[in-house]
Amino acid sequence: MLSAPLAVSLLVGALTLLLIAWSMFTNKQWDPRGQHCYVTGGSAGLGLSLAILLAKRGADVSIVARNQERLQAALEAIEKVRQTPNQVLKAYSFSLNDASSSAAAFDAACKGNGGKCPDAVFLCAGASRPGFFIEQDEASLQLGMDNGYWVQAWSTKAAAKRMALDRFPGKIVFVSSVLGYMSFVGYSSYSPAKHALRGLAETLRSELLLYGVSVHIFFPGTIYTPGYTEENKTKPKITLKIEETDEGMQPEQAAARLLRGVQKGQFHISADLLGNIFRSSTRGATPHNNVFMDGIYSFMGWIGLAFWRRGVDTSVLNHRKEHQEYLSKMGFFNAKPTEFSGSEGALYSL
Template sequence: MLFSKKWDPRGKHCFITGGSSGTGLALGILLAQRGAHVSIVARDKTKLDGALKKLKSARQDPTQVFKAYSFSVDSEVGSAAALKAAAEPHGGRCPDALFLCAGASRPGFFIEHTEQTLQEGMQVAYGAQAYTALAGTKEMVKQGVKGKIVFVSSVLGFFSFIGYSAYSPGKFALRGLAESLRSELLVYGIDVHIAFPATIFTPGLEEENKVKPEITLKIEETDAGKHPEEIAAGILKGVEKGTFHITTDILGHIFRASTAGASPRQNFLGDILLSLIGYIGIPIWRKTVDSQVIAYRAQHAEYLRSKGVPENLS
């Protein structure tokens, strides 16, 4: 990786799901500033219109093409339709890079979930990206495009804790998919990347926090969080460098190095140091989290009683 050519998005067509706000929009603006053609996809037409204006204001070259499309990408059919629409202004050629930012979290206690909410959690956290990757891969292979697929997981794809039983499984699953595709798509010359950002200050986070369990909020108190622009810059930097596992803060770096398994390393000596820090620090952090959860038992019993949920936590 030290001697590989840096990826340059200039003149390339970049397709972004979840591109109407947050990290997706921030990535779109950065790519526009780098001279890329950008297509953003989301459901909300009003938000897309506003986002498109921001993209156009970042234009570097009069030939750049910026488009916004309202599609649902939670199925292969919807994803394929979005990709087909985005390809039309480019002579039918599929995008060179897919940045898969679609997704959302709705925290809650496992005991309160249903079969339906667990399925919805997987669909939003995993399916919305997996189906676009599936449709995009088929088009890239069909057209001989040696492109890039960039998944956006979460630091909760490395570990998890109380409150994220419907969200983390999908983010772990994205890592498994990316690991498989990184190997398989070498056959076609298609690069795969996956990012693991921590807390991002977005309107989605504000909505998430409205329903987030109190104990989950307490555990997250030490997470300073970052703005979408910072996360987007970190993701794009990793893609440009050819990094497979992209992390954007020290917590992510430590968990990445400590749980890398057979994944490609970024820096051999640096990862050894980070792994040592994790070997000492992660068990301490986990012990602290477990202590907070145990101390929450009485309060949780009261919460369940208030909701009319049968419990026996004596």
């Protein structure tokens, strides 16, 4: 005969499994068909691939970026997958680096869709300038926050305000990076912005419950875009070495995984095994995606991430001599602290 504590434990376990199974099979997935989807950074990379995927699913799509020529080419690509004659597919040329321009872009997209607030806002705009921290100057560090954080935060401000005013239960989807969970050498002007996006998303997930607005945030690893190729030409050698075994994704794969996470209602969306391990190991008060699997990922991280970090640190320490030679070549030791600025790094879109 089972003891009372054991019987209670088994009952609790069985009920937990039933609840998990019930949630997996009863949650209705979000369907983008007929929804107005607003995509920033929609002229290239992840943003363009996502816009094409949403159009294939029957959504009305508004893309926003700065370059008019690339926007036009992107819109033509989106038009090729149009599903119905009355789908609204439009492109808007705006800079999103300040509050007023971001608000103007959002208002234009609303007006272009019959005054309807977007049902879902996908924030794919962003850029990075890799390099060593001592190479960065005030302008480059500020640019890192502008291109990594504010370019999404200002659009979020416009969207959240409009959704609250209209009492509209929309979705806001941030794009961070696996570097928003951790970081390493070379990303001092990029990773802080991606961590900041997580902080904003965590706050707004709670606050926007007041208006029925759901919040999601995507943490992809490497995405193979033309910008990524350009970035690697000037990225520090030690950063390239640490990343040399990285198995990245094509933009289409990343877009599919992002959309799948949104459809499932996940708050933190990971793109691969490593992302899930970092997500579960740094979860804090973030809701689980799957209680059972998140426990497995967390256990894997408890063991594996210690070895990964030790390997990264060893690579950095082994690079010290080469780095000293690089600094000498760049004139670091002959310059005043306020004068030195390295040459590594390049802007790229997500």
